[in-house]
Every structure is written in C-alpha cells, then in structure tokens.
Amino acid sequence: FSVPRLTYEEKLKLQNHPISKKLIEIALSKKTNLIASLDTYKSEEILKLADQIGDFIVAIKLHADIITDFSENFVYELKKIAAIKNFLLFEDRKFGDIGNTQQMQFNGGVYKISDWADLVTSHVIAGEESLQVFGEEIGVVTIAEMSSKGTLTDENYKSKAINISSKMSNVIGCVAQSKLPPSLLLFTPGVNLTESEDSKGQQFNTPEKVFSDYHTDFIIVGRGIYRAKNPEQEAIRYKEEGWKAYLKNC
Numbered sequence: 001f002s003v004p005r006l007t008y009e010e011k012l013k014l015q016n017h018p019i020s021k022k023l024i025e026i027a028l029s030k031k032t033n034l035i036a037s038l039d040t041y042k043s044e045e046i047l048k049l050a051d052q053i054g055d056f057i058v059a060i061k062l063h064a065d066i067i068t069d070f071s072e073n074f075v076y077e078l079k080k081i082a083a084i085k086n087f088l089l090f091e092d093r094k095f096g097d098i099g100n101t102q103q104m105q106f107n108g109g110v111y112k113i114s115d116w117a118d119l120v121t122s123h124v125i126a127g128e129e130s131l132q133v134f135g136e137e138i139g140v141v142t143i144a145e146m147s148s149k150g151t152l153t154d155e156n157y158k159s160k161a162i163n164i165s166s167k168m169s170n171v172i173g174c175v176a177q178s179k180l181p182p183s184l185l186l187f188t189p190g191v192n193l194t195e196s197e198d199s200k201g202q203q204f205n206t207p208e209k210v211f212s213d214y215h216t217d218f219i220i221v222g223r224g225i226y227r228a229k230n231p232e233q234e235a236i237r238y239k240e241e242g243w244k245a246y247l248k249n250c
C-alpha cells in the first residue's frame with residue numbers, strides 16, 4: 001500500500017470503533033506505542049510486571065492458556081491495575097475455527113475471555129462469518145501475516161485476510177509484517193532491540209525498522225521486556241525507542 005504515514009491524530013479521525021479510539025488516545029496521552037506481551041506462567045508475576053510497566057504501555061497482551069493459576073481473582077486484580085495505569089487488555093487467542101466454536105471459546109471455558117478482554121486476535125482462516133461471533137464491543141485484531149520463518153501467510157492469503165478485515169466493523173486492525181490500508185491499525189510482534197531471531201522460528205526486527213518499513217502503529221514486545229533483568233527499565237527503553245521511531249517516520 002503506497003499510502004503516506006499518518007500521525008496518530010490523523011488515524012484517530014478514521015476510527016469508528018471505541019476500542020481503536022481508546023488505544024490511540026492512550027498512545028497520545030502516554031506517548032507510547034508499546035504493547036507488552038507478558039507470556040509468563042504465574043499470575044502473580046504478570047500482576048507484578050503489570051504494576052511495574054503499566055505507565056509505559058498502551059496494552060498488555062496475554063496468552064491466558066499459558067497461565068497455570070488463572071483465576072477470577074487474577075482477572076479482577078489485573079483489571080484494577082489496567083484502570084489505574086490506563087492500559088487495555090489484549091488476549092492473543094488466535095481463534096481459528098468455525099464461528100459457533102469460536103463463540104463458545106470466547107464466552108465460555110475457564111478463561112471467559114469476553115468478560116475481561118478489550119481486544120482479541122483471530123485468524124481469518126474460517127472466513128468472514130466466523131468473525132461476527134465476537135460481537136461489536138470487543139476490538140478484533142486479525143492475523144494477516146505472521147512473524148515466524150516459513151509462515152503460510154503469503155501475499156495471496158494476506159490480501160484476502162486484509163480484504164475481509166476491512167469489511168468487518170468489529171475488526172480494528174491486523175497483526176502483520178508489512179503496510180496496511182490506513183483504516184486498519186497495524187500491530188507488529190517480533191520486535192527486539194538485541195536479538196534477530198530465536199531458536200524456534202521467531203524473527204525479530206527493531207522498532208525503527210517496523211515504523212520505517214511497515215508504518216506500524218503498535219509494537220508488541222515479549223521476551224525483550226519480561227525476560228529482562230530489569231523489566232521496568234526495558235519497558236521504558238522500548239517505549240522511548242518506539243515513540244522516537246514513530247516521530248521520525250510520520
């Protein structure tokens with residue numbers, strides 16, 4: 001997409017969904033485009049990290065099914081921190097089934113994702129009707145393109161996923177590793193300032209690269225923050241690098 005890079009203020013005007021508006025408003029007020037992916041096993045550790053880094057992020061991304069002691073109390077405590085520190089909760093469930101099953105996975109089970117998540121990820125593999133089941137309140141982020149080596153999300157898949165995403169009123173953006181049409185927000189994982197890959201197929205880029213080459217809106221950082229000796233200090237570093245890269249490239 002040969003579109004000019006828009007500022008967050010310009011992007012805000014294009015948003016119709018309350019969650020995409022909220023994300024951009026938080027970005028502007030806290031001067032951050034950082035989403036921290038807290039992929040750790042213990043709920044206590046997630047709460048501690050959320051408290052330490054909450055001032056520097058727009059959202060915390062979780063994989064609820066990684067957490068060994070997931071509970072209603074954990075959700076209650078995390079929501080409290082999110083309200084105080086003004087960030088959103090993003091469940092990276094990557095739904096990938098028929099609508100009826102996705103609806104049950106979204107509302108039921110142990111995690112009751114619809115009770116607490118502001119955003120969820122979903123594949124588009126099952127077609128557009130499978131996305132309708134999430135309703136209009138949650139912000140759906142589709143997986144248009146993955147960051148890992150050898151992913152099957154080629155140009156053809158990606159363009160079909162983007163087309164569907166553009167049509168759906170509950171889809172606020174996509175996970176991808178390339179430019180999107182300006183009406184969709186771009187979320188880019190695989191961001192790390194010191195590593196270029198892991199040993200399991202992940203490929204990393206710097207914040208500068210994803211802002212200059214992909215015009216991303218939000219960087220998603222996992223191990224770069226939660227594995228650091230000092231996660232707070234690293235969250236500040238990623239926040240500053242992300243904001244600097246945004247200002248330089250808009």
Ligand code: 5FU
Pocket residue numbers: 037039063092143145146147148175189190191192202220221222223224
């Ligand atoms: F859709 C995707 C993708 O294409 N790549 C990803 O890495 C999602 N992710 C997630 O972002 C992944 O499941 C992790 O939760 C996070 C990246 O973590 P990392 O530790 O920074 O590699």
